[in-house]
Each structure stands twice: as structure tokens, then as C-alpha cells.
Amino acid sequence: MNYFKQILRFAKPYRIYAILNIISNIFYALFGTLAMVSLFPMLNVLFGKTDKVKIKPEWNGLLKVREYSEAYLNYYVTQKADQGNDDVLIFMVALVISMFFLKNIFSYLAMYFITFLRNGVLKDIRNELYKKTVDLPLSFFSEKRKGDTIARISTDVLEIQHSFLSILELIVREPLMILFTICAMLLISVKLTVFVFIFIPISGFLISLIGKRLKKHSDKVQKEQGFFLSIVEETLGGLKVIKGFNAEKIFNRKFKESTSRFYNYSNTLLNRQNLASPTSEFLGITVIAILLWYGGQMVLVEKSLDPGLFIVYMGLAYNILTPAKAISKASYGVKRGNAAAERVLEILNTSSPLQDKPDAQEKRDFNTDITLENISFKYEDEYVLDDFSLRVPKGSAIALVGQSGSGKSTIANLVTRFYDVNKGSIKIDNTDIRDLTKESLRGLMGLVTQDSILFNDSIKNNLLIGDEHATEEEIIDALKVANAWEFVKDLPKGIETNIGDSGNKLSGGQKQRLSIARAVLKNPPIMILDEATSALDTESERLVQSALENMMKNRTSIVIAHRLSTIQNSDLIVVMQKGKIIEKGRHEELIAKNGAYQRLVTLQSFD
Incomplete structure (x- = not known):
């Protein structure tokens, strides 16, 4: 129930609906019991068993409530009977219909109010889960499948709604229904009710045996669902490669294997779950059958119970079956919900190592320099950067070059604080970036990566990510600086074209x-360009390089370069190898040294 308590906090904003649901359920349970009890005077009238009572009975305390109720009903029926038998029957029928009508009205109201609570909790969990997914560092998702995260936000949260939140309905309504019914049963016959209670614990024990392994099977189903959603996501992202390598059969096989496992796990889970209802019903009917025998003895042999009361008692006993079945099904729901909640709460309860400090500063300007002081960093076991130091003065363009795996892109990840350094510090204007809020730090920076990460939306909305308050004129100006207006203006809907x-x-x-x-529209003082031209053809590279030069004017830039032709005008070129600086200087100086940089230039000249 620990997971249930954690999920329950999402219900707090909707507690008014929970209160109204509880009130409605109290009346539902009350009128549900009275609906069955109201049959008793009707039966007595039909069987002619009603004792004529001419004097209004007096109240003698709770212990005599059954006798008082019976006497008062007989008194009331006697009064009506004096006016004619038709009036008595009409009154009795109206009484029974009224009880059942009120029971169903309150049943609807209870469901009406709980709907707002359930859907509100569903919405809030999804919102918080998405927010947490966006807030968590890149390292959290480096080994996780995207499909698994999608499954948690979609199907797992839905499972919580169907299982845990269903309990909120049952937690009041069904126990109250059982409680009121048992009170009525005790008033009719204590002896018969004690007999019933001998069999209820046995039934409960047998039902609980079925559900013990349910959580384990449910967990397997949800994990497998995440796995095949990942295959779908990867397939859609890599269709060109799949088709280009005729790999359709490989991916079809992987998907079929996953759905087959899902099929088997689901069958096991649902068959075990479906056993709950018939088992509880069979056990309930067994109790009813034993009651018929035992109660029949009391009516026919001992003559200690009125036949009409016995019929009402049997109705009440059957009345317990429906809530008992619902509670047994809910207990299976809890086990399924536990598995789903565990997966959802794994993300919600994960604390980000990159959280802002309580006293983190807001920084809105950049004045002097960026310094990397003796930083060391590792993704797993081996250090990618080792005792690395670099100063980037304001207004300068610093280029980082080197072979793949030398640590160039890692510096971009550390400066933007996608990861934190293991040793040393990165400072902006002599303030450690860990002492700044992430939002204000990244607000000072523009990022252009090797992979152009764009979204399925219009050109305008893609650019507004840089500055959501930008005007249309500012968007067009940014496109002109980036040499993009020349093709955007010819598109069917211009900047409104979906890409x-x-x-x-x-x-x-x-x-x-x-x-x-x-990045231009954002207009940040610091630009980080992570191999922004490496994936382009020569003509596109020339246009993009021109756009980059336009953008870098009067800005501080850290350029991670694969193609050395793009960084010859940099103020400082840093040559890296295995996380260390092996050379640095301007282009001409490094060529004159005839060292590692010269070798890289020579190798690229033959490309």
C-alpha cells in the first residue's frame, strides 16, 4: 500500500469530489440496504401475516429497534388497511420503488463525482511525469529505451487509474454496503449471521491465494509493452536504414517475438485475474446454499424465524455478494496497480543530480570570460577529460579540434551543464556554473548541434523556441542572418509551413x-557550435558556414569542429587528444609547428 499512499497525494486538489463521493456512497449503501428491508412489509401484506396494531408503538431504545420498526410498520399498514387493501399495496409498492430509485440516484452521483477525481489525478500524474522526464539529466535516459518511458506515461498511468483509483470508489461504498447489510441481518437473526461469519474468512483466504502472483505477472506485461513500443519508436526513426539494408525481416522478427511474449504474459495475467469473479461468486453461492439449509431449519423445524423475514434475510445475504466480489476484484487491481505505480514512481522519485542549489543565483549577463579549471569527467569508468583547463575570453571564438573520442563534444555538454564535472570547476565571470540556476545559465547560451533537432510543427513555431515572444519581423531577420530566408520565402505557406x-x-x-x-533569434551572448557543418555537402556547408560567421559576430563562441576549413579564422584553435590539450594557437601558428594540427589538415586535404 506504500505506492497507493504516494499516488494518493495527487488526489488532494480534488478532495471536494472525494467528500461528495463518500456522502453519496453512504446514502447509496443506506438505501441499498433499506431497499431490501422494505420488501419485508410488502411480503407480510401479500401473505396476510401483518398483525393489526391499533395503538402507536413507543420507542424503547436501540436494543428493541427491530421490534419497534416491525410494530410501527404494522401500525402504519393497519391504518392504511382501514382505508382499503388497494391503498396498502400501492403504498408498499411505492415504498419499494422509492428505496431502489434513491439507491440508484446516489449510485449515479457517487460515480459522477469520482469521475472528476479520477481524471484529474490521471491528468496531474501525466503532467508531473512529463515535467520530471524533461527535468531529469541526459544521463538518466542514456541507457533507457524511449518506448519504455512512453509506456510509463501512457499505459502505466492508465493502469493506475483503472486499479488504484477504482479502490477510492470501493473503499467507502462496498464496505458500507456490507456494514449496513450486516446490521440489518443482525437485527433479523443474530444466530444466522454468526453462522454466515464462519464461512466468510474461509472464502477470503481462498480468493487471496489466487492473487498472490498477480503483481509479478503484471510487471512483466508492462515491461514488455515498453519494449515493443521502443521497437516501434526505433523503427519509425530508422526506416531509411531498415529499408536500405533490407532489414525488414529482422525487425519484424524482433517485434513478433516481443508481442508473443506480451501475448503469453497477458494470457497468464488475465486468466488469473478472471478467476477472481467466478471464484468469489461460487463461494458466495455456496454460503447462500448453506444458509438456505440452516435458515430453513430455523423456519420449518425450530419455528424461531418468520418466513417473510427469512426471505428478506436471504436477499440481504445475496446483497453482500456484489460488494464482496467488487472488493476481491479490487484486491487484484491493487496488485496490478502496484506494478504500474512502481514504474511510474521510479521516475517521479528519482532526484536529479543537476538540481539547482537552494541559493542558486540568477545570471542575466556575460561580462569577462568562461574558464574551465582543471576539470576531469567520466561518463562511466574511464575519464574522457583529465585535468583539462581552458579560458574563453568574452568576444573570442575558440575552436576545439581532434579525432573522434578526444572529448570535444563533452566540453559542450559540461559548459551547458547537461552533465556536471567530477573534478575541477567551470566558471562564468568567475562564478561556478553549479552556483547558477540552470535556466539562467542556459539562457546565456545558444546551441547548434550536428543533428538538426527540429519538431513536427511550422517553421515559425520551431524558431519561437529560441524566443517565444519574438515578432514575425524578428523571425524573418533571424532567417536572413542564417541564410535560410532564401528558401523559406518560396515555401507554400512561408514561415507557417509545417516541416x-x-x-x-x-x-x-x-x-x-x-x-x-x-539560435540567432534567441540572441545569446555565448554560442556553442557542436560540429554544426560536419554532416553537410560542400555547397550547403558554404551557406551554413556563412550563416555561422554572421551569427558569431560580436559573440563569444566555442566551436567544436570536424571540418578544419570552418575554423581557420578562430582566435584560438585547441587541438585535443584523449581528453588533454596537445597543441593550441592560431591557424598559421599551428601550421608552422608542423605537429598534430598540421597532420589533421593534411589528412582532410585528401578527403
């Missing part, structure tokens, strides 16, 4: 220029 999933309606060069335009 498709990941911008796939555009060429690589066009996508990259839109990424640059987005």
Missing part, C-alpha cells in the same frame, strides 16, 4: 540553417 517529423521535408542544409536561425 514534418524531425524536419524531414527539408534538406540537411536547410534544417541546419533553421537551427542556426533559432
